[in-house]
Amino acid sequence: MPERLSGIGVSAGVAAGPLLRIAAAPALPPPVPVTDAPSEVSRAFDALAAVVADLERRADRASEATVAEVLRAEALMAGDEELRDAVRSRIEEGVDAPHAIDGAFGTFREMFAEAGGYLAERVADLDDLRDRAVAVLLGLPMPGVPRPGHPYVLAARDLAPADTADLDPAQVLALVTEVGGPTSHTAILARALGLPAVVACRGVSAVAEHTLVEVDGSTGRVEVGVTGVRFAAREADPLDALGPGRTADGHAVKLLANVGSAKDLPRAEGIGLFRTELLFLDRAAEPSRKEQAAAYRDVFRGMPGQRVVIRTLDAGADKPLPFLDQDGEPNPALGVRGLRVARRRPEVLTTQLAAIAEAAAGSEADVWVMAPMVSTPAEAASFAAAVREAGLPTAGVMIEVPAAALRAADLLEVVDFLSIGTNDLSQYTFAADRMCGELADLLDFWQPALLQLIGICGAAGRAAGKPVGVCGEAAADPALAPVLAGLGVSSLSMSARALPGVRASLARYSYAECRRLAELAVAAPDAVAAREVVGKVVG
Amino acid sequence: MSTRTVAVGSASGLHARPAKLFVEAAAAAPVKVTIQVAGRKPVPAKSMLSVLALGAKQGTEVTLQADGEGAEQALDDLAALLARDLDADDA
Numbered sequence: 001m002p003e004r005l006s007g008i009g010v011s012a013g014v015a016a017g018p019l020l021r022i023a024a025a026p027a028l029p030p031p032v033p034v035t036d037a038p039s040e041v042s043r044a045f046d047a048l049a050a051v052v053a054d055l056e057r058r059a060d061r062a063s064e065a066t067v068a069e070v071l072r073a074e075a076l077m078a079g080d081e082e083l084r085d086a087v088r089s090r091i092e093e094g095v096d097a098p099h100a101i102d103g104a105f106g107t108f109r110e111m112f113a114e115a116g117g118y119l120a121e122r123v124a125d126l127d128d129l130r131d132r133a134v135a136v137l138l139g140l141p142m143p144g145v146p147r148p149g150h151p152y153v154l155a156a157r158d159l160a161p162a163d164t165a166d167l168d169p170a171q172v173l174a175l176v177t178e179v180g181g182p183t184s185h186t187a188i189l190a191r192a193l194g195l196p197a198v199v200a201c202r203g204v205s206a207v208a209e210h211t212l213v214e215v216d217g218s219t220g221r222v223e224v225g226v227t228g229v230r231f232a233a234r235e236a237d238p239l240d241a242l243g244p245g246r247t248a249d250g251h252a253v254k255l256l257a258n259v260g261s262a263k264d265l266p267r268a269e270g271i272g273l274f275r276t277e278l279l280f281l282d283r284a285a286e287p288s289r290k291e292q293a294a295a296y297r298d299v300f301r302g303m304p305g306q307r308v309v310i311r312t313l314d315a316g317a318d319k320p321l322p323f324l325d326q327d328g329e330p331n332p333a334l335g336v337r338g339l340r341v342a343r344r345r346p347e348v349l350t351t352q353l354a355a356i357a358e359a360a361a362g363s364e365a366d367v368w369v370m371a372p373m374v375s376t377p378a379e380a381a382s383f384a385a386a387v388r389e390a391g392l393p394t395a396g397v398m399i400e401v402p403a404a405a406l407r408a409a410d411l412l413e414v415v416d417f418l419s420i421g422t423n424d425l426s427q428y429t430f431a432a433d434r435m436c437g438e439l440a441d442l443l444d445f446w447q448p449a450l451l452q453l454i455g456i457c458g459a460a461g462r463a464a465g466k467p468v469g470v471c472g473e474a475a476a477d478p479a480l481a482p483v484l485a486g487l488g489v490s491s492l493s494m495s496a497r498a499l500p501g502v503r504a505s506l507a508r509y510s511y512a513e514c515r516r517l518a519e520l521a522v523a524a525p526d527a528v529a530a531r532e533v534v535g536k537v538v539g
Numbered sequence: 540m541s542t543r544t545v546a547v548g549s550a551s552g553l554h555a556r557p558a559k560l561f562v563e564a565a566a567a568a569p570v571k572v573t574i575q576v577a578g579r580k581p582v583p584a585k586s587m588l589s590v591l592a593l594g595a596k597q598g599t600e601v602t603l604q605a606d607g608e609g610a611e612q613a614l615d616d617l618a619a620l621l622a623r624d625l626d627a628d629d630a
Contacts, residue, residue: 069556073559073587077591080586080588080589081583081586082583082586083586108588108592112591112592116594118552119554119591119592119594122591283597285598
């Protein structure tokens, strides 16, 4: 009888295979006296060289150029001459190899942390390199994603971006993590790769390696110790990524993609969320209108004749920008963020709108503009006026706070469309921080209260004859797609990799069935029941 | 000792990809080159960790130094590389 664990399903699909986990970082052994410094130095250098060689091998295998570049940059760090000099001098002072490596990385770690910003985030890379070198010295497996040479289910406490840089979707069948929520890195990555995933799965860390498990990314169930499973079975995507989204009876739901720059232009019906933060990140000064226009133009030109919904700067809270001087807010998530920045710095918005207009004028894309973090019809009206003044025809707002959802009809009197950001809308509806894994159940997109708010927006959109989209991570959940369509959502925007699954799921139901599923989900007492009741009908 | 002072041209500063390209070019140079941010100690230009730790952003002025045969040409090449927006170049 297999044991059953349960967590939150964050990326649909069923897969089974042997469970392997990311090796934990090795603990430093107690210090030992060094008797033969030269041989200790060569032991340390050999370990660093092994890390460099491993990173370079992984870079050679990486299918994406950017991933390969990141790995090669890490290899350069691990092979750094200054680092080696620091290791050598520590060993010559009597420190053993593991501690010398730890200490040498520690010096750079301090410099990085002090520099702040981008560099402070790279501290985790240094720690990872140190762990790898120490693991080699101790004869332990290198931390990171295993490569057993056969397909497996990857388990971890949580996945760090570095762990997943070269994760191979042909080998990894599914992801299961002990912590994390629907908006965690694991969830986003799993949906992007089209892998079934379960997060917040308590007990998975205790499962022995190589145990056969079956993971259901829709229900959140993980069966441990299954036998005679469809080994390595993974739901194939029945439809190609191309072609418009529609229900079985032809009701159209536009399937759009989320992008951050011209580097990731998708094959989709358009772009439902073009995030502009990328250009502003890590900048001491605001990018000029000319620079902004050039970046926007690259994206618009890549999507001739198609809809591109561009979002004005979404800064503040988890995305602080140095030039906005946002220090000292007691609670940034409830502070001056998104459109609210324009209260203090209206010129940032007007410059951005002028740049968007300039870029739109030279392209054939159908450019729509929307503002993040809008709460009232007055804010929506003033944003729409600014958009029109810039010479842009289509203005909309994001629905991210409950106040805006409740007043969706009023908002649609002054704007042309709504786009629901489900990550923030759950955060504010449940007063639960997006990053707080412990509250992951509250941030579940199947929470009936969240679905009800989406339904209010959908109904307002139908009544006004104006589009209402979902561009949060919830849009990438295939099981949820018919529910969202039934709630009146007219477009779903997600990472491009999630499009086939959502398209296939939508095509299985008539529009009337979608409406029925939506009713059932909203009427359910909680998220688990909502998912189950829909799953029964869907199954 | 020859020097060149140049403002970093890359949009993201001397991080990640731009740093990697610069360090690789410096390592290939025939002379030992140092790089320095005003008021701080010069560091070896072929050390990725030291170059990253400079924390140079777009517009930060950095000074390159080198001695010996080929120094002038190497400094010219490296300065030109720093002045370009290496983030904007195709991979």
